[in-house]
Amino acid sequence: MAAGTETQESDAASAETVTASIIGGSGFTGGELLRLLAGHPNFEVSEVTSRSKAGKSVGSVHPPLRGTDLRFTEPDDLESVDVLFAATPHGVSMGQVDEFFEIADTVVDLSADFRLETEDQYDEWYDGHQCPEYLEKAEYALPEINRENLPGAELIAGGGCNATATILGLYPLFENGILEGDEQIVVDVKVGSSEGGAGGGDASSHPERSGVVRPYAPTGHRHEAEIEQFLGTSVSFTCHAVDMIRGASATSHVFPSGPVSKGDLWKAYRGAYEDEPFVRMAAGGSGVYRYPEPKSVAGTNMAEVGFELDPSNKRIVVFSAIDNMMKGSAGQAVHAANIALGFEETAGLEFLGLHPVGAP
């Protein structure tokens, strides 16, 4: 899908530069944010914090950044900036959001802390919420379903990676009435090891994690909450760890009540995504790569979405693939920030990806 009118920002806006700092910069997500902002024409990075790595160069943790002189700073010393990106573990931002807004006018939080709309949801899926008064203020970062609310947003809540892959796959079916909300929906997700973050523990050690097809979160995955929030229905969600580092691939098996043709599906998906700069369709065709694959989008902010009809079971199989670190986290955050701040939508996110590529 080629970039459409949404990406046509004024030259004036593009020329603007704002300052940004990153909290939690030694983690995988923080490193990606830093990499993206370092190559972004509208952001100037002020500080990158890391309690454990304070004083060390960012390149000593993130090799691609070896060329920069930036060093991690203590989070307590943050100076005022225009935009604050928080790449902290779940539960941290909700306890510090007041302080965040003393430092910056715009806060982009990549954790789960502001993704859900109500305190009740946090009570049900997480361990409650410390700052529920901010939930209404927060805007979900995924532009494909929330673009109209992002311009000028002050608190942006990055979507979960598995939720993002799932929502992008299923959203057009709901938008077009192909699904109505009472159908059986099975979502079987395969994810890479970067989802576990740096460190990880025994299960993430190379000898134990290599070559796996490992059911984890067989039921009750917290991303179900987001999916249900945006699709309006519950899904039967199961996650498997597989042998890749980046990537989330969601296969959704759905059973529409009425008859659906391939043409109906193409119409629904094209209608939803043909103007989207970061969603493209892959559904059939020739060659090796016929359907969405994490490999095809690795390192990029692109989502691939595709489908196949199974007439004998009255089933639609929907495939969606993203790079969990990019479209599923740091890339999505920058995309949303671009819109919030009036920058070119695709600024800093132009990398096309590689071929061939392994398990990036």
Place this chain on the structure above:
Amino acid sequence: MAAGTETQESDAASAETVTASIIGGSGFTGGELLRLLAGHPNFEVSEVTSRSKAGKSVGSVHPPLRGTDLRFTEPDDLESVDVLFAATPHGVSMGQVDEFFEIADTVVDLSADFRLETEDQYDEWYDGHQCPEYLEKAEYALPEINRENLPGAELIAGGGCNATATILGLYPLFENGILEGDEQIVVDVKVGSSEGGAGGGDASSHPERSGVVRPYAPTGHRHEAEIEQFLGTSVSFTCHAVDMIRGASATSHVFPSGPVSKGDLWKAYRGAYEDEPFVRMAAGGSGVYRYPEPKSVAGTNMAEVGFELDPSNKRIVVFSAIDNMMKGSAGQAVHAANIALGFEETAGLEFLGLHPVGAP
């Protein structure tokens, strides 16, 4: 699951030795068969055929067999043996089965040619059948669902790898009335690259195949036919290639109409498998390996089966994992042959597997 009474064969039987030849020995499955028979106390390997490799040592193709003096022979020169194992591509055996029985009293075919029961099924799922009169004679090799018909069987039809994983996972639910046949069943399978066989083409080349989560056979996979034949209901079946070499992992999402407890499930699975020497349960517990994983059974003839309940969606998630080359092919064939010929059930199949192990 400890070996039960089924495995108690008489010493007399164990002492017997029969001769065996393998047709199609340069392929992956043929190599595994050869390896298993070479270490089997009751088989003496006579010939291993390969048109393309005739005259070469078997170790030049299959490194683990470098210690043997055996060389591939032309398939046209096969001499009489007691048992003939056919590891040829689908469609070959059905055209030569008369000749096979001129050479041997017992034929074990690892292709799809005799797995289905009726000519109609072959018309629907394959390109018809050349020798339908043998279909009734053939016995499906999977002992867990067909043990009683294997003793003395003359034509054994090895099950498909993905079908085997799926059937072993779901069979106890049908046997115990937890599923009745009219429920929605989604089966999402992840497989390794050895399923494509030696050679493979562009999509199987290392640069293109590494790190994939690649939908292949998104709908209409031929193994559906076997699954439906034995479970008595159709399934919504989708296969993904992932980055491993050996292994098939089936995740089945099922929605029973009535209430089901964990106790009901344990009872069903224990009842089905506690006496099975090659099925073990893995459902929860502590540590890194809580559910079935291909890694845990790699190189062995073991199947792991486990499950989880998803009360909020009234769903049972069933996990089953096998080594597609072993339990899904060569190992299953030897297991069935052991029963057919009155040998110790586990003879030649005792290898426990390795830990740690990567993507075997």
Place this chain on the structure above:
Amino acid sequence: MAAGTETQESDAASAETVTASIIGGSGFTGGELLRLLAGHPNFEVSEVTSRSKAGKSVGSVHPPLRGTDLRFTEPDDLESVDVLFAATPHGVSMGQVDEFFEIADTVVDLSADFRLETEDQYDEWYDGHQCPEYLEKAEYALPEINRENLPGAELIAGGGCNATATILGLYPLFENGILEGDEQIVVDVKVGSSEGGAGGGDASSHPERSGVVRPYAPTGHRHEAEIEQFLGTSVSFTCHAVDMIRGASATSHVFPSGPVSKGDLWKAYRGAYEDEPFVRMAAGGSGVYRYPEPKSVAGTNMAEVGFELDPSNKRIVVFSAIDNMMKGSAGQAVHAANIALGFEETAGLEFLGLHPVGAP
């Protein structure tokens, strides 16, 4: 190493745009070239040829290019352009170079056909040369050792990937007299599967190629010729295939005749590379990534070089790592073309790489 004065081109030059076509665009290297030129401010891609894929979209072969409308054309229909990039197998360009220059003023050849200086070398290491009169005209593409001859070059010969890694590691030792040419030099190289190109055959199939440490070209690798040409001495060179897709890592073990300190080495390497935009040092330090690794430069045009002293054996161990598709091929070619045509040196080559990243 920060970019030095070499990268300061005039704005006027940067604004210029030339047309370019790629011969052999369906291979891995051709795809990388296309990707780089598509994102390059000074190139406009005219045609991309592929005999086998003519008429198909470039995105059907190279997923990252799915967003473009470009289709492969027949090589016989090439129209005139400013620059022609040839990504054909070795031996093709030498037979067509006259025709290339009828189409374009500047030819950048990525094969081995013009890397060596004399016909004798081609007689010794290859199967002779069909067009030896062009050898003198050709300029080796590696700017770090041949920058001064690249501006205005009409025929640019891309270096071999393994030779590039090796030369970059050892060159400063010769430049600074630490090695003099009569020492023992052992170069042990580890490479990814993309070096074998698309297709590849049995040894490149995923089941056979995964997880290998496979000696290939244990002796007599053709890249020795280039290395000797530029270092002025022969090397004991051995290549191993390891489990990655992109990447070449050269470990050179050298035994200088005189005493050498770490300070001497730092001085030699800094002197050689501190102004180079695409070479950076990694020699010790803390953290996970202390020495050059292909992962650290995957997807980028960067080379990492580092070393360690082994006083007890009077040995220097030199490590150098590149992405064989980039610095070892397409990236090097674009870098050289940038210099030849007076563009910004780093234009189109700014991608920093990813962290974490698997085996890209």
Place this chain on the structure above:
Amino acid sequence: MAAGTETQESDAASAETVTASIIGGSGFTGGELLRLLAGHPNFEVSEVTSRSKAGKSVGSVHPPLRGTDLRFTEPDDLESVDVLFAATPHGVSMGQVDEFFEIADTVVDLSADFRLETEDQYDEWYDGHQCPEYLEKAEYALPEINRENLPGAELIAGGGCNATATILGLYPLFENGILEGDEQIVVDVKVGSSEGGAGGGDASSHPERSGVVRPYAPTGHRHEAEIEQFLGTSVSFTCHAVDMIRGASATSHVFPSGPVSKGDLWKAYRGAYEDEPFVRMAAGGSGVYRYPEPKSVAGTNMAEVGFELDPSNKRIVVFSAIDNMMKGSAGQAVHAANIALGFEETAGLEFLGLHPVGAP
């Protein structure tokens, strides 16, 4: 190489059974030991200790052992057995060896604590030795170079994995006078992640460890001490971590002073290994696997050794490959114990390995 006369033990000896316990059974090496002893006709496992996992089933840590009822016990509660296997980290056994001999008549230690012959070596390469009086008593476990001293040995010291691979590759050259001890020897080793043991830390996490060619121990690796002890000369040794789990591959580049033919090499290696049950040659030939590869021996106690001549550099390149967990550790220990106790040499070690196989 077929098994020779050394493996012909009397039936009487084979029938004997001894009791054995394993200290440190929750680590990778301890798990392998347990797996091997569980399938060994002459060993009955009494206890397997693990301080951190005491009370848990061994199968909860090592999935292949899920079928056994054995549980980890506290190391302080060990009862008397015939043989004690210590799979503890370096430095533990030397502090407890007196207690070990109170429990058992035969101690097989897999750490580095008794591999070197003198206290001086431990002062130089390790942090000294707490029990140097045992050093003379200890016998190095590698039968290929120390078989004559193993029968009846009371303290067996398992060799280091990288040392084992290197020694097996180079030993025949010294035995046959092709090398004399004053030549330059470069050993470039590639190892899998299991060498780091369970756990491992950041550098061993899947995202950071996958796809690496990572120089670790670029100089000064402790295994140099063993290599020098047995070959009588120092080697220039460098280790690289590559993407596999099991496996150590040593490529030794040596420069003999006199002329050497392929015939000389074959004679030297055949002479050394043709009667060895666990060494086989792989040097050239056709097919995919022409030289030693860790994949070819994965899961087995086999070592592959091969070579190539490089006449232009007067170099011999020697390749040797083992499974670091087997021939490089647990398998070597069992092999040595078999000889020490008069059992069939190959007992418990007959597994042939798998094909295809990934990165086991």
